Amino acid sequence: MADLRGYQCPTWAESLNQIPKKRTLLANKETPIHRWSLPGMPTEYDVSVKRDDMTGCTLSGNKVRKLEFLMAEALEQKCTHVITCGDIHSNHCRATAVVARRLGLTPHLILRANEQGTCAIGCDGNALLTRLCGPNIYLVPHDSGYITELKPRMEKLAAAIKDKLGDDSYLIPVAGGSSFPGLFGIISTFEEMILQGLLDNYDDLVFACSSGCTAAGMSISNYLTGSKLRCHGVIVCNYTKSYFHDHVDQVLRETGLPDDIKANAIVDIIEGYQGDGYNKSTQKERDFVMSVAETTGVMLDPIYTGKATLGMLRELQNNPQRFKGNRILFLHTGGLFAMYDHHLDATIRRRGHEENKIYLWSSKDYKPVRIEEYS
Ligand SMILES: Cc1ncc(COP(=O)(O)O)c(C=O)c1O
Numbered sequence: 001m002a003d004l005r006g007y008q009c010p011t012w013a014e015s016l017n018q019i020p021k022k023r024t025l026l027a028n029k030e031t032p033i034h035r036w037s038l039p040g041m042p043t044e045y046d047v048s049v050k051r052d053d054m055t056g057c058t059l060s061g062n063k064v065r066k067l068e069f070l071m072a073e074a075l076e077q078k079c080t081h082v083i084t085c086g087d088i089h090s091n092h093c094r095a096t097a098v099v100a101r102r103l104g105l106t107p108h109l110i111l112r113a114n115e116q117g118t119c120a121i122g123c124d125g126n127a128l129l130t131r132l133c134g135p136n137i138y139l140v141p142h143d144s145g146y147i148t149e150l151k152p153r154m155e156k157l158a159a160a161i162k163d164k165l166g167d168d169s170y171l172i173p174v175a176g177g178s179s180f181p182g183l184f185g186i187i188s189t190f191e192e193m194i195l196q197g198l199l200d201n202y203d204d205l206v207f208a209c210s211s212g213c214t215a216a217g218m219s220i221s222n223y224l225t226g227s228k229l230r231c232h233g234v235i236v237c238n239y240t241k242s243y244f245h246d247h248v249d250q251v252l253r254e255t256g257l258p259d260d261i262k263a264n265a266i267v268d269i270i271e272g273y274q275g276d277g278y279n280k281s282t283q284k285e286r287d288f289v290m291s292v293a294e295t296t297g298v299m300l301d302p303i304y305t306g307k308a309t310l311g312m313l314r315e316l317q318n319n320p321q322r323f324k325g326n327r328i329l330f331l332h333t334g335g336l337f338a339m340y341d342h343h344l345d346a347t348i349r350r351r352g353h354e355e356n357k358i359y360l361w362s363s364k365d366y367k368p369v370r371i372e373e374y375s
Helices: 063-077 091-103 125-132 146-165 182-193 212-222 241-252 283-296 307-319 336-340 341-351
Strands: 004-006 020-023 033-035 046-051 081-088 104-112 137-139 169-171 203-211 228-236 269-270 327-332
Touching: 004 063, 004 203, 020 063, 063 091, 063 104, 063 182, 063 212, 081 091, 081 146, 091 104, 091 336, 104 146, 125 283, 125 336, 137 146, 146 169, 182 212, 182 241, 203 212, 203 307, 212 241, 228 241, 228 307, 241 269, 283 307, 283 341, 307 327
Parallel strands: 046 327, 081 104, 081 169, 104 137, 203 228, 203 327, 228 269
Antiparallel strands: 004 020, 033 046
């Protein structure tokens, strides 16, 4: 059942418009921050990682931070159905299906599929967890635009549910509830990081940028608290830098901040690390994900955090003037289930058993194979 609480926003955010009155308690809070020795990191940098992949298991990453506020609004409005949309492997749609079941609401997902036919969804990665929750799934063509296709379909579905069942639906826009009140999920993450020493112990904050909600929430929070850090969003999808500046500018205006505060002054958007584009990963990126797991024990997903970490590393190596200092914090926004889409299986297999350090030990006594090379 829902743990619905009153929400008190931090004093530095009190001037913002549309402050939610309630939040649900869904995320595991105060996720750890620890040092992170990435392979190939220039020695003058001290990099740490904020483990927001640990905000939960099936409700994880930045999605559950946003859903705490979105679901509070759904419950306040006495909605009994939740409708959202995205791609088949969407972290947001998986988290929405999980949270709806947890709160006793009926989930409906309008999902873009590459192939037509009800088998298109499969059971890999996020799709497995999504389907285990048994949401109503509506497959639509992969090129369905949000404004022209998905939004009108969400509205039609809500109208049909109202008409036939008399029930109200809560609609969450595309890209994971990236408008209000989801933005306050990101602002509350920033608030949590302040309590963990963010403003004193770090010069730069780096995160993945896809819908731009995290970029907007982090950079607005940083601005409101005195702009101590430099915020960097690494683009991991097909949008351009100017798209994200426009998005953050729009959020700035919607939050009621003065017109002279501009996105390009409060957030550095890093281009060039999208690889093959949204929802795709290259072999180089997958090898990097594997080398980070192998050297640091931190799992990155190949769609968001893997690309963003690689982008951060390359910029620290090749473009250090972009950073304010040498104490860097990377925000791990989750996405672990994308690791289970089979692409990483092939990455492991193609290395072969020697490189994978798999030895056959059939006789009882131990005859080291390559002990001098153990790592
Ligand atoms: C794991 C993960 N990291 C990062 C992001 C990007 O966050 P945002 O959409 O707020 O830019 C997403 C969202 O799509 C995500 O699922």
